[in-house]
Amino acid sequence: MRKIMALLIVLVLCFSSFAYADMNSPYRDGYIEGYIKDKVGDVIQIEEYDGTLHTLPFTNEAIYIIDDRDAKLVDFKSGMEIYATLQGKKINYIESYSTQNPGYIKEGSKIRVGTVKKIDRDQLTLKFSTGDEKTFFTSPATVTIKKEKNVDLNALYVGDRVKLHFDEANSDIISRIYIEGDSILIKNMYKGKIAVPNNLEDNITLENVQYFKNGKWENKEGLKTIPYNNEVPIYIGGQVVPYKNLKYYKGKTAYMVVKGFFGDDKIEKIEKLVIKNQYEATFSDKIEDINFYSENFELKNKRNIGFNDGTIIIKNGRLVDKYSLNPKSDAYIIADGRNNSLMADLIYVYNEDINNSNTGQNHVYSGQLDEIDTYSIKLDDFYVLDKNEWESFNDKKDLYYDEDTYIYDLENKKVIKPQELAAQDYAVDEDSDYAKKKNLRDWYGYIYTDGDRISAIYVQKNMDSLLRQRTTNGLVESVENDSKLGWTLKVQDAKDWSDRKEQWMSKNTSINISIDKALLIKNGKTIKSEDIKVGDRLYIVRDDIYGKVIIVK
Incomplete structure (x- = not known):
């Protein structure tokens, strides 16, 4: 009996190890399997098959194998499927294969990992680390996930790195899309003279460094050393420069874009580098x-x-x-x-819009709440934001809300329930004795929709002057909750849409935006002021310094 109980305990423990991700299991087992997520110098980030991430260095005697042949660390590329053995928390052996195999396939499912090349409604074209491309398809059942949350497919951008899951091995219909987090975003653009390219330490030192901010280059004091290796090609005049020849370009001006390393904004790595030719x-x-x-x-x-x-x-x-x-x-x-x-x-x-691609059906309306019934609103003399401008319609528009719609009363500074919206006097018959006796008028609203479904609505007594408003996009430089001014954003790299010129016009200084009375949207849902973070990209409808609608991109 004791032997049977002991065997059952062992089996439970075995199955438990498969059911839950264990951050320490590779170090106990002495090996790790998965994909190369990122790599800078002699540090590598590996994603296990269950999604657990590990950042690991190598021992001095590490062995590198590709296709059963000796290789070098620089030969291992992001996206490769690998097997590695560990000595403590360092890799002492790693192997992979150079053939196209962007995803781990198991019975009944497959995975593909790559960068989004094109989005065309239900078609998604991926570019793999090998340079190959393939088009896959979304369906109404496709689930999109970013930072462990379900989001709309409209959260996807060209240039995003994604992992696609399929329920059937031979199907090109995507069941789940996992979008990489903010580590895909460009952190900075630099310009400077190449001072010391160090091939041994895989870095480049620049002098006379400048960084791009508010539409112009600003000086940065001192030298700057940035990790770099031969996985990223160098160009001059459209021609590739061999990595070993970089030392001959000392004193030449280089332009480069950098990202955070492994999601750490304090560490930068070069993503692309171009040397000025003439x-x-x-x-x-x-x-x-x-x-x-x-x-x-x-x-x-x-x-x-x-x-x-x-x-x-x-x-x-x-x-x-x-x-x-x-x-x-x-x-x-x-x-x-x-x-x-x-x-x-x-x-x-510079361009930004409400929707990231033609898969999106989000709209921003402003107008008079002419009629409110259970789960429906009729707007009168309404406006819709179209190509960054308010377009007016001397007409009525039916929109629909539900129990999940976020409704906020700006006058009384409170969230109201759907039943309250229909029951109270936000829309009245202005010619009725009841309305005249109580001096009631229809209220107005700023409305964010998905198609004709209202995701969020802010209501107020009076209509704002939309002629004074403009659309702006930019990057959050700082966030402050001032005791007198309330929540305020400082936005850098701001661009205003010009109706007359029909183009985005870059501003030469950062701007301040008050957001206490703004409708705030991220991933199709309302958020709080404190949810906006430094580095967020914004699409803003504003009246001078007062934000009206702000969409975190």
């Missing part, structure tokens, strides 16, 4: 037309500029490839060359 010219203008065959685009000022695989292109805070450029984009451009022969070294796209 003479610098800068433009802040609209890209009118693009010819991908000849690899050039025409600006609104009729200047033609070339681009290539080496051009640094930043869009929605992410590093993207040249095919992600779109006509009618507003951008800051650094071009290299002379006279009429210019090649873009860097293109920083």
